[in-house]
Amino acid sequence: xxxxxxxxxxxxxxxxxxxxxxxxxxxxxxxxxxxxxxxxxxxxxxxxxxxxxxxxxxxxxxxxxxxxxxxxxxxxxxxxxxxxxxxxxxxxxxxxxxxxxxxxxxxxxxxxxxxxxxxxxxxxxxxxxxxxxxxxxxxxxxxxxxxxxxxxxxxxxxxxx
Ligand SMILES: [Fe+2]
Numbered sequence: 001x002x003x004x005x006x007x008x009x010x011x012x013x014x015x016x017x018x019x020x021x022x023x024x025x026x027x028x029x030x031x032x033x034x035x036x037x038x039x040x041x042x043x044x045x046x047x048x049x050x051x052x053x054x055x056x057x058x059x060x061x062x063x064x065x066x067x068x069x070x071x072x073x074x075x076x077x078x079x080x081x082x083x084x085x086x087x088x089x090x091x092x093x094x095x096x097x098x099x100x101x102x103x104x105x106x107x108x109x110x111x112x113x114x115x116x117x118x119x120x121x122x123x124x125x126x127x128x129x130x131x132x133x134x135x136x137x138x139x140x141x142x143x144x145x146x147x148x149x150x151x152x153x154x155x156x157x158x159x160x161x
Pocket of ligand 1: 038054
């Protein structure tokens with residue numbers, strides 16, 4: 001099959017795909033963590049937090065799919081496995097053993113992850129805009145920054161007294 005001829009060099013497409021695959025790994029880890037908190041949280045705010053996290057993990061499923069499909073639109077390969085996600089993510093998972101954080105600890109941890117992703121997105125956005133000139137990926141990143149900022153606000157509001 002002919003290589004993609006979309007006005008972006010192979011090098012630019014591959015460089016952008018690296019940024020997107022790192023982001024994909026972060027989103028996948030945050031999806032699992034948000035879903036796990038939705039199941040495992042307990043406390044006086046159970047119903048409202050359970051429902052908030054339900055909305056957020058559904059949004060994260062869409063982000064994962066949009067990012068992976070963007071990598072494919074660049075004619076590059078999207079991450080193939082959970083192993084790849086572990087290799088690429090900048091986030092920390094919930095502990096596999098021992099006590100889980102309490103409900104506000106979970107919300108604070110998720111907020112921290114959204115803020116990490118927002119900062120990483122800004123760096124990737126500026127690099128891809130300046131060096132790769134890939135307007136499609138820049139636009140996707142801008143959209144994701146706005147959506148993560150709103151999700152972060154909803155989490156942060158639960159922590160404010
Ligand atoms: Fe559920």
